[in-house]
Amino acid sequence: MPTGFAYSDYFLLHNDQPRIPHFESSDRLIACLDRLSRNNLFPTFYKPDIKPISIEMLSLVHTEYHIQKVQDSAGRRGYFDGDTPFTEDSWLSAFYAAGSGIALVDALVEGKIQNGFSLLRPPGHHAERDRIMGFCMFNNIAVTARYLQINGFKKIFIVDWDVHHGNGTQEIFYSDPDVFYASIHQYPFYPMTGSFDETGFGLGKGTTLNVPMPADSHNSAYIKAFEKKIIPAIEQFRPEVILISAGFDAHKRDPLGGMKVTTLGFEKISDMVLAAAYHICEGRVLSFLEGGYDKDTLAECVDVHLTVLDSFS
Numbered sequence: 001m002p003t004g005f006a007y008s009d010y011f012l013l014h015n016d017q018p019r020i021p022h023f024e025s026s027d028r029l030i031a032c033l034d035r036l037s038r039n040n041l042f043p044t045f046y047k048p049d050i051k052p053i054s055i056e057m058l059s060l061v062h063t064e065y066h067i068q069k070v071q072d073s074a075g076r077r078g079y080f081d082g083d084t085p086f087t088e089d090s091w092l093s094a095f096y097a098a099g100s101g102i103a104l105v106d107a108l109v110e111g112k113i114q115n116g117f118s119l120l121r122p123p124g125h126h127a128e129r130d131r132i133m134g135f136c137m138f139n140n141i142a143v144t145a146r147y148l149q150i151n152g153f154k155k156i157f158i159v160d161w162d163v164h165h166g167n168g169t170q171e172i173f174y175s176d177p178d179v180f181y182a183s184i185h186q187y188p189f190y191p192m193t194g195s196f197d198e199t200g201f202g203l204g205k206g207t208t209l210n211v212p213m214p215a216d217s218h219n220s221a222y223i224k225a226f227e228k229k230i231i232p233a234i235e236q237f238r239p240e241v242i243l244i245s246a247g248f249d250a251h252k253r254d255p256l257g258g259m260k261v262t263t264l265g266f267e268k269i270s271d272m273v274l275a276a277a278y279h280i281c282e283g284r285v286l287s288f289l290e291g292g293y294d295k296d297t298l299a300e301c302v303d304v305h306l307t308v309l310d311s312f313s
């Protein structure tokens with residue numbers, strides 16, 4: 001079965017011309033598309049039809065107030081928070097970005113794909129149940145996890161290797177024993193959450209794993225953390241599906257992150273997670289773009305990540 005590749009031109013509308021100056025721009029996706037097309041990666045992928053997500057699905061994760069706030073931004077320009085601008089059609093990008101997770105789950109359930117990746121924006125892992133923040137409007141991966149559960153996949157494992165801690169995803173599943181959230185990130189760093197002693201609450205105690213890393217960490221430290229902590233957590237939890245918050249801003253060339261990971265490092269950790277999925281959950285992996293702000297570096301990382309997904313499908 002092929003790898004799914006979810007992409008929509010609607011993802012480009014957020015902060016469209018004239019742009020509010022920002023790292024998180026549509027140039028990121030365009031650079032990825034250019035590279036993937038140059039390297040002829042597209043013919044083997046299954047491309048699901050993406051629809052805007054329904055309010056009903058968003059309500060599985062976000063409050064009515066949160067959803068309304070995004071809808072109310074239609075046709076206007078401004079800032080949701082200090083880091084998160086919106087323009088006239090940003091809300092459309094947000095609805096389609098979250099919808100891409102629904103489309104990938106449908107394709108997975110229908111047996112059309114083995115695994116998949118969504119080249120989306122705006123990203124999602126900082127968005128909390130009731131808070132837009134850090135370039136993120138809807139928590140795309142959280143909505144996908146809930147939709148997987150509706151489709152009969154009870155236990156979900158989320159791996160988040162974006163350089164920033166995914167405070168939103170952690171908050172949403174903090175007391176949920178069926179969704180494991182594991183994050184490796186620079187610490188202390190924005191958004192200042194994600195210390196090692198944040199491990200979940202109530203029934204969810206033990207299903208949050210934070211692996212905070214000092215600035216300037218290299219591939220070797222990342223690979224070791226996956227070997228010693230994240231992969232064993234996957235093996236112990238035995239999920240039915242693995243989701244990846246695939247941010248590439250821990251790359252040494254990233255202008256926002258402070259890490260020293262290389263493209264080869266991202267290839268290696270992609271391979272480790274896919275290999276674990278192959279043994280534990282029949283290779284079911286859905287991956288979602290988060291950060292990565294040097295566009296050519298991002299394109300290179302997305303290329304190797306997709307090549308790894310493809311090699312397991």
Ligand SMILES: [Zn+2]
Pocket residue numbers: 162163164247249290291292
């Ligand atoms: Zn990030």
